[in-house]
Amino acid sequence: MQNESLTAEVVSIGDEMTSGARLDTNAQWLSRRLGELGIEVTFHSTVGDTLQHNIDVFRTAALRADVVVCTGGLGPTRDDLTRQALAAVLDQPLELRQSALDHIHRLFARRNREMPQRNEVQAMFPVGSLEIVNPQGTAPGVDATFQRPDGSTSRLFALPGVPAEMKRMFDETVAPRILESGANTRRHIEHHVMKFFGVGESDMEQRLGEMIARDHVPRVGITVSSATISLRISAIGESPQECHRQIESTRAEIMERVGELHFGDGEEFEQYHAVERMLAERGESLVSVEFGRSAVLANWFASLGESSTYRGGFCFAKLGELATVLDVDADSALETLRRRCDSQWLVAVDEYPSLECSDDQPLPAAEVTLIVIDPTGTVFSTTSRLGGHPSIIYERIGKAALAWLRRVLTEPRADRHDNPTAAAR
Amino acid sequence: MQNESLTAEVVSIGDEMTSGARLDTNAQWLSRRLGELGIEVTFHSTVGDTLQHNIDVFRTAALRADVVVCTGGLGPTRDDLTRQALAAVLDQPLELRQSALDHIHRLFARRNREMPQRNEVQAMFPVGSLEIVNPQGTAPGVDATFQRPDGSTSRLFALPGVPAEMKRMFDETVAPRILESGANTRRHIEHHVMKFFGVGESDMEQRLGEMIARDHVPRVGITVSSATISLRISAIGESPQECHRQIESTRAEIMERVGELHFGDGEEFEQYHAVERMLAERGESLVSVEFGRSAVLANWFASLGESSTYRGGFCFAKLGELATVLDVDADSALETLRRRCDSQWLVAVDEYPSLECSDDQPLPAAEVTLIVIDPTGTVFSTTSRLGGHPSIIYERIGKAALAWLRRVLTEPRADRHDNPTAAAR
Structure with missing residues (x-):
């Protein structure tokens, strides 16, 4: 896989999403992260807790996107159908994964609670798929490869819907695996966020010029929240050092252009x-x-x-x-x-x-x-x-x-x- | 169409959504409104500004859902492809609709501005489709009927992505047209929101019991925002009076069950x-x-x-x-x-x-x-x-x-x- 030409689809699962009871913020977060990896997100799909609908959505996504990241449906209840839907799409049976079961047992033990029988289902994986460790919760993620009829493949990542768990698992496991799977050797990604106030978004874009173009290396993303502008530099390189060098020189160039509006660095820095x-x-x-x-x-x-x-x-x-x-x-x-x-x-x-x-x-x-x-x-x-x-x-x-x-x-x-x-x- | 068994799909259009630059809140709002009309939303789809992708998504939606509501892509620029994608899916050419053009001219005149030539494209409609008046903006909506191969139909509504315009057009035109299209005579819908504090969501659900079931008449939706619980009563009836009667009696029943937690009525009332x-x-x-x-x-x-x-x-x-x-x-x-x-x-x-x-x-x-x-x-x-x-x-x-x-x-x-x-x- 050559990251530069990869496309992705983000799938959100749950009746609470299709009914509008809950606002889906996972899809936005994942789209930004995938973009930073140089992958263009072409579709989002949201589907309720209906097995056949899940199967249809997964199959469509795997046929049209190189990377599919879905969230939700990995809980222990009968509503949670992501594992079964994946198994059906991959045409593989579910098997109990001992390492995942041990992790769930440890998590309950740490909370001084008995593991309910029903949680065992969270250790079931389609044969041939990989586990994605969830350090904060009982739902491990699933990493599977879908074989298309034409011989090409699509990589399916299933993560829990809880934002804190999902985000950590994406950053710690999914992003590195996507980078590793590339034919190139640029396997590290580092981010750096700069904050600005005192100018409108379009003025800022004009002053930054080609620096915020999609093909700029490293990629610089611009977002605005209540008149504060964030620039997020995402450097992909062969080593953390190379990433840091890219960030350093890009940061210096940005400071030259709009330094007088800059007030600090960091995602949460106001x-x-x-x-x-x-x-x-x-x-x-x-x-x-x-x-x-x-x-x-x-x-x-x-x-x-x-x-x-x-x-x-x-x-x-x-x-x-x-x-x-x-x-x-x-x-x-x-x-x-x-x-x-x-x-x-x-x-x-x-x-x-x-x-x-x-x-x-x-x-x-x-x-x-x-x-x-x-x-x-x-x-x-x-x-x-x-x-x-x-x-x-x-x-x-x-x-x-x-x-x-x-x-x-x-x-x-x-x-x-x-x-x-x-x-x- | 019998509303009780209808399904819907909500489609959001724009690169700013698939890339994660903007959070999509329209899909949630529309899903709630459609649910209140008794229509089950089964899918959301989000697609960027690529014509073929739009055509694919519209066709898939029209084949699997009875009602499709899409937002975005109705602006005057070359990025805005909803009209063309609809024309392709419906297999109808675009024609200039004079009533829509007059509306756009009037809107510019009211703002004391000349209408740019490019805005004329906003008055183009697929032959056979209906206009959805946009009282606040230059982008009229499109209301079209898609003929499925099996002879059944799906109703496609295209609205602008600007939330204030979209919401007003849905409430003033789309919802009444969906209700009119039903075989039944229940063509009016009225909402009433009650606010509560001092109890968790699951306790509230337990105390309300069957009142919040999906098939309850009128429908009562529960949402929670920072520990404030909102109950939204959506009454569908043959007349506004019948709706009001339904709301009155349901409100009284709710007050009997959880009245001591109630602090006021109205969507924005805190x-x-x-x-x-x-x-x-x-x-x-x-x-x-x-x-x-x-x-x-x-x-x-x-x-x-x-x-x-x-x-x-x-x-x-x-x-x-x-x-x-x-x-x-x-x-x-x-x-x-x-x-x-x-x-x-x-x-x-x-x-x-x-x-x-x-x-x-x-x-x-x-x-x-x-x-x-x-x-x-x-x-x-x-x-x-x-x-x-x-x-x-x-x-x-x-x-x-x-x-x-x-x-x-x-x-x-x-x-x-x-x-x-x-x-x-």
């Missing part, structure tokens, strides 16, 4: 992590104040836990209310709060726009004032015009406030746009 | 809406305080906007920090805050557990103290043991606090579990 890191290095702390109709900043910083440099979050309709609570003038409310909280920094949003009457349509840009107070009590404020879909507008505004805070934290004093009256109003 | 309504009726107000690592209460109440009875939200690591900010003793901090905010009520969570080291696994139950202070300054506190997956645990705790607040707001004083020391610590 701007509030960047702010917390900057403050921790200085040994300084932060308090947030949000006027209007959201508390996204408080929610983000609160999620950092006890280790954080975050002093607290405040959320009011208007500045006057904060002043009343603190028992001070409106003019000095924010600065009073910063000092009473014993915090070096304060960030404030004034204010989140109303979503009333938005009717699920993008909101027109509204003027929002972003305020930062530094350890000397100096106020830095900027006014942004921010719009967007109701589902992301508050996060986008909160992120714009963090971008403003990062700028005040990093840029030399002289460059700052300083407007002390905006905060005092 | 506990914080219920609390706001109760407070508005009394002309009273609320302030929220959250210790630990979240600000979900502040976020929810802030989202209510200016009309709300919400005075403000506070989020700190520990009680001592609040006391410092207010410049009072820890013992009187919460009550001082309630009074300074000029609020009748206060609700507090002490405290959200850490998610560190949770490793994407459900957290063991942690003791969380939920505190309410009433207009007289009396403190009502209760300790709950709450666990769950990291992605929902904070919302579950916030919701438990709201359930406690609702109980204090509604139950006679004598029944309350009163423990003033817990808040003062």
